[in-house]
Amino acid sequence: MAPPTVYYVPEFITKSEEAYLLQQVYKAPKPKWTQLLGRRLQNWGGLPHLNGMLAEKLPIWLQQYCNKISDLGVFGGKTANHVLVNEYKPGEGIMPHVDGPLYYPTVTTVSLGSHTLLDFYHSVSTAQDDLPKTEESRYFLSLLVEPRSLLVLRDEMYVQFLHGIKGVNQDIITDKVANLSASSAALGDYLTRSTRVSLTIRHVPKVLRATLRLGK
Ligand SMILES: O=C(O)CCC(=O)C(=O)O
Numbered sequence: 001m002a003p004p005t006v007y008y009v010p011e012f013i014t015k016s017e018e019a020y021l022l023q024q025v026y027k028a029p030k031p032k033w034t035q036l037l038g039r040r041l042q043n044w045g046g047l048p049h050l051n052g053m054l055a056e057k058l059p060i061w062l063q064q065y066c067n068k069i070s071d072l073g074v075f076g077g078k079t080a081n082h083v084l085v086n087e088y089k090p091g092e093g094i095m096p097h098v099d100g101p102l103y104y105p106t107v108t109t110v111s112l113g114s115h116t117l118l119d120f121y122h123s124v125s126t127a128q129d130d131l132p133k134t135e136e137s138r139y140f141l142s143l144l145v146e147p148r149s150l151l152v153l154r155d156e157m158y159v160q161f162l163h164g165i166k167g168v169n170q171d172i173i174t175d176k177v178a179n180l181s182a183s184s185a186a187l188g189d190y191l192t193r194s195t196r197v198s199l200t201i202r203h204v205p206k207v208l209r210a211t212l213r214l215g216k
Pocket residue numbers: 084086094099109118163198200
């Protein structure tokens with residue numbers, strides 16, 4: 001089986017690009033936000049659906065970064081066409097989950113405003129035995145994602161593991177942080193969270209094209 005693939009690129013964007021992107025996110029009209037339990041989000045590019053996504057044109061400020069990331073080749077020559085903007089206040093997070101089959105096999109994330117710790121868990125179906133497993137016993141490793149970084153998760157990392165963010169105000173850097181050497185943190189650090197905005201940039205392969213048939 002292919003090893004889990006993770007690319008972590010610190011300082012993928014500059015501070016002024018970060019400020020520009022945050023400004024664009026907060027410029028969006030209020031109805032663009034969906035409030036969820038523990039975070040709020042903006043969906044751009046269309047609503048992904050098993051039958052296909054009715055694609056919507058991305059605004060230029062997102063298209064630019066879709067292009068920049070796609071040019072790395074992480075979507076196998078395709079160009080990202082979907083962006084999820086998540087906003088987490090300190091103490092907020094996202095339950096362990098898999099992203100599902102709509103975007104397979106690559107997910108890329110640009111972080112703005114704050115670091116977070118992304119935690120990975122073995123999925124129940126890949127557990128060695130069928131004893132009930134606690135979240136703690138399924139815990140695999142964490143990745144520290146810093147502001148302005150790019151994270152790319154591919155293939156097995158995407159399929160075999162759940163990912164989540166704990167709803168805490170502070171993260172402790174342990175030896176389970178797999179990308180510590182690529183980050184500016186050190187073992188034993190306590191990192192206090194501020195508001196983090198993440199851009200989850202993906203390629204949705206199955207797209208419905210709205211065809212206009214007006215007359216002939
Ligand atoms: O904010 C993040 O980095 C993770 C978001 C996420 O996992 C998702 O939207 O599916």
